[in-house]
Amino acid sequence: MKKMEMKDITHNLRVKIYPDGSRDYLCASLNIFREAGWELTDKWDTEPREATGETDKADSLARAKRRARNALRDIALSNLDFSHFVTLTLDAAHVDRYDPKSIIRKLNTWADNQVRRKGLKYILVPEYHKDGAVHFHGLINAALPLVASGAYSLRGGGKPRKPRSAAQRTQWLAEGAQPVYNLPAWKLGYTTAIPLYGERSAAIGYVCKYIAKAQDKIGGRWYYSGGDLARPLIELYDIDYAAVATGGGDAFDIPALNCRCITWREEVANDD
Numbered sequence: 001m002k003k004m005e006m007k008d009i010t011h012n013l014r015v016k017i018y019p020d021g022s023r024d025y026l027c028a029s030l031n032i033f034r035e036a037g038w039e040l041t042d043k044w045d046t047e048p049r050e051a052t053g054e055t056d057k058a059d060s061l062a063r064a065k066r067r068a069r070n071a072l073r074d075i076a077l078s079n080l081d082f083s084h085f086v087t088l089t090l091d092a093a094h095v096d097r098y099d100p101k102s103i104i105r106k107l108n109t110w111a112d113n114q115v116r117r118k119g120l121k122y123i124l125v126p127e128y129h130k131d132g133a134v135h136f137h138g139l140i141n142a143a144l145p146l147v148a149s150g151a152y153s154l155r156g157g158g159k160p161r162k163p164r165s166a167a168q169r170t171q172w173l174a175e176g177a178q179p180v181y182n183l184p185a186w187k188l189g190y191t192t193a194i195p196l197y198g199e200r201s202a203a204i205g206y207v208c209k210y211i212a213k214a215q216d217k218i219g220g221r222w223y224y225s226g227g228d229l230a231r232p233l234i235e236l237y238d239i240d241y242a243a244v245a246t247g248g249g250d251a252f253d254i255p256a257l258n259c260r261c262i263t264w265r266e267e268v269a270n271d272d
Contacts (some may be wrong), residue, residue: 008090008160009035011236018077018232023266025249029241032258036234068222069208075123078230082139082179084193087202088124091189097133099128106188107136111226114185119141121227125210126218134218137210139203141227146181146193153178153194161193178188187195
């Protein structure tokens with residue numbers, strides 16, 4: 001049996017293929033992407049490193065957050081049935097809003113039940129209120145019952161508002177306002193659920209920004225997810241890096257490997 005060498009199982013182009021046909025490309029000047037099923041003793045970070053002059057600890061935190069954001073983005077782009085942006089808050093009558101361990105235990109129990117009984121799919125990012133209490137933002141599929149709250153999310157942003165009259169509601173809807181719903185299944189506090197509209201990537205970026213804002217993990221994770229979640233298809237190739245480097249894209253270095261990388265995205269063509 002032929003002995004496998006590193007050059008036989010590693011490649012320099014990684015392509016992530018999403019269900020809508022869009023693709024993310026990451027091309028390296030060295031073969032740093034290994035085929036599935038082969039384990040290496042050394043690990044490296046293939047995400048961009050900004051030259052910020054941060055300390056090693058801060059730089060490590062920044063890289064961990066980038067990896068978490070990229071993983072969350074992969075899930076969000078791979079599950080086209082995510083239908084609502086949700087906010088889940090906590091009521092002190094049901095859980096200590098300042099105790100992450102207790103909160104995550106309650107969240108996991110609730111989410112596991114909804115996944116099994118209703119087919120829920122979700123990604124949720126925890127965030128601290130200014131007073132230190134925890135709440136969640138994220139995306140879910142249309143598995144849970146919704147109840148209209150009477151409020152609307154306006155195109156200009158800001159907190160949801162209730163119209164003063166039927167005429168104002170009609171005007172808001174004509175301007176692209178979205179109804180805000182509540183999730184009765186969430187018994188631990190107040191909820192809002194807003195249908196996804198407009199550019200899907202914008203909603204995904206909005207969720208990912210909560211990881212970017214975070215100073216540390218809450219309950220041990222940057223985000224929580226569950227259900228029958230799809231991931232992007234990964235394909236690896238060998239390609240001429242020098243030829244790719246002349247075609248544009250965002251370039252960055254991996255100093256630990258003395259390696260240069262270029263990343264770019266291929267969106268789905270719109271026939272409209």
